[in-house]
Amino acid sequence: MSGLKAGDQFPADVTFKYVPWTTDDVKVCGIPTTLAASKDWADKKVVLVSVPGAFTPTCSANHVPPFAAGVKELRAKGVDVIAIIAPNDAYVMSAWGKVNGVRDDDVLFLGDTETQFAKQIGWIGAGDRNARFAAIIDQGVVKYAAKEEAPGVTVSGFDAVLGAL
Known part of the structure; x- marks a missing residue:
């Protein structure tokens, strides 16, 4: 597969790892669990x-904060x-969500372990990282999908996603 595009069915059997929220304490974490995204998101x-990675400069400063702050607008x-997915494990993603002041009932911070999903759709970034991209999936159908072709946050950013909704 070469990326996602509007009109595509969201791929089958997509799973991510995450740690369900239990506390705001970054030093305390629950047990990782598997989210069957294809199944769980089929009617949402x-x-x-x-x-590309949790706690990295652009991701932490420019990409994730607007989504964390814009939950009400998206709802x-x-x-x-x-x-939010990154090629980090579920523990790191849990800590990153907490540092961003987000509970998983607002924003899920999911580990795309070993870039499995990014590889499945062909959107791999530099090294062994995910590419920077965003998608809107509605009832299992991709309505918007855009991958950044240059450094920075434009087509995958909050404003672009909000505008596509």
Whole structure:
């Protein structure tokens, strides 16, 4: 597969790892669990954002904060699930969500372990990282998908996603 595009069915059997929220304490973490995204998101409107890595400069300063701050705006557009993925493990993603002041009922911070999903759709970034991209999936159908072709956050950023909703 060469990326996602509007009109595509969201791929089958997509899973991510995450740690369900239990406390705001970054030093305390629950047990990782598997999210069967293809199944769990089949009847939902989802904003999926991929970043090259948790705690990296552009991701932490420019990409994730607007999504964390814009939960109400996205919900007002009918979004059921807001998910951030990165090639980090579930523990790191949990800590990153907490540092961003986000609970998993607002934004899911999911590990795309070994870039499995990014590889499945062909959107791999530099090295062994995910590419920076965003998608809107509605009832299992991709409505918007855009991958950054240059450094920075434009087509995968909050404003672009909000505008596509």
